[in-house]
Amino acid sequence: xxxxxxxxxxxxxxxxxxxxxxxxxxxxxxxxxxxxxxxxxxxxxxxxxxxxxxxxxxxxxxxxxxxxxxxxxxxxxxxxxxxxxxxxxxxxxxxxxxxxxxxxxxxxxxxxxxxxxxxxxxxxxxxxxxxxxxxxxxxxxxxxxxxxxxxxxxxxxxxxxxxxxxxxxxxxxxxxxxxxx
Numbered sequence: 202x203x204x205x206x207x208x209x210x211x212x213x214x215x216x217x218x219x220x221x222x223x224x225x226x227x228x229x230x231x232x233x234x235x236x237x238x239x240x241x242x243x244x245x246x247x248x249x250x251x252x253x254x255x256x257x258x259x260x261x262x263x264x265x266x267x268x269x270x271x272x273x274x275x276x277x278x279x280x281x282x283x284x285x286x287x288x289x290x291x292x293x294x295x296x297x298x299x300x301x302x303x304x305x306x307x308x309x310x311x312x313x314x315x316x317x318x319x320x321x322x323x324x325x326x327x328x329x330x331x332x333x334x335x336x337x338x339x340x341x342x343x344x345x346x347x348x349x350x351x352x353x354x355x356x357x358x359x360x361x362x363x364x365x366x367x368x369x370x371x372x373x374x375x376x377x378x379x380x381x382x
Contacts (some may be wrong), residue, residue, distance in 0.1 A: 211319035240264050241309070249309055251321060255282045259309070259344070268314055269348045273306035279338035280377045292335035299371040300327055303361035307346035311357050311377055314348060325356070330373035340365045346375075355379050 209312070242261040250257065259273045266272075277294055284292040308322035336342060343364040350358040355378060363373035 222259075236287040236326050242367070246309070249312055249330040250305055252305060256301070258298060258304070259305045261334060262265065262306070262309060265313065269310075271313075272304055273302070273309070273346075273347050275302050275342040275344060277336055277338055277340045277342055281338070284338065292338050294342075295342075296332045296371060298343070299332070299336065300330060300373060300375075302342060302344050303346060303363060303371070304345040304375050304377075307359035307361055307375055310346050310348060310359065311351075311379065314351060314357065322379050325378050326358040326377075328374045330371070332371045334365070334370040335366060336363070336365060336370050339353065342370070 243261055246259050246262060247253070249285075250259070252258070254291075258275055260276055262271060262273045265274050279292065281294070281298075283295055283298060287293060287295050298302045304322075304324045308324075311322050335365065344361065345364065346359045346361045348357060349360045356376065358374060360374050362368050
């Protein structure tokens with residue numbers, strides 16, 4: 202009987218784990234992989250952005266929501282060159298690099314909006330920028346951008362935020378100008 206009881210407890214634990222996994226997956230999948238258009242891998246990102254290591258701050262685009270929203274990802278590793286001099290002994294991702302990550306993701310969205318990949322987005326201004334929590338090596342930065350204003354195909358503004366573990370770590374409104382390459 203003891204063996205039966207143990208197996209029953211294991212089966213119950215397995216059912217509970219399966220249920221929790223299904224619940225968590227159901228919550229995360231729509232946010233991380235929005236329905237509709239797929240994302241871009243690193244090679245496609247590099248075709249669109251002029252940035253390269255160490256200034257390429259986007260590892261991939263995981264999805265678009267219609268014409269106005271995008272989500273990108275940056276895996277923050279201890280190998281990032283800025284960790285050598287920014288808070289040595291207590292590595293923290295510089296806020297300016299988070300703003301750059303937001304600008305790069307928003308720039309890809311603006312190129313999609315203007316339906317032109319042979320234009321280049323230039324970062325013009327940042328408003329209402331706030332840094333809420335530190336970002337450490339090992340964190341995965343989810344970068345969300347949404348177009349809030351577009352004046353022609355030359356100037357646009359996006360509301361952006363960086364999220365780690367479902368908490369906003371930085372945010373701001375960024376403006377871009379676009380020129381032909």
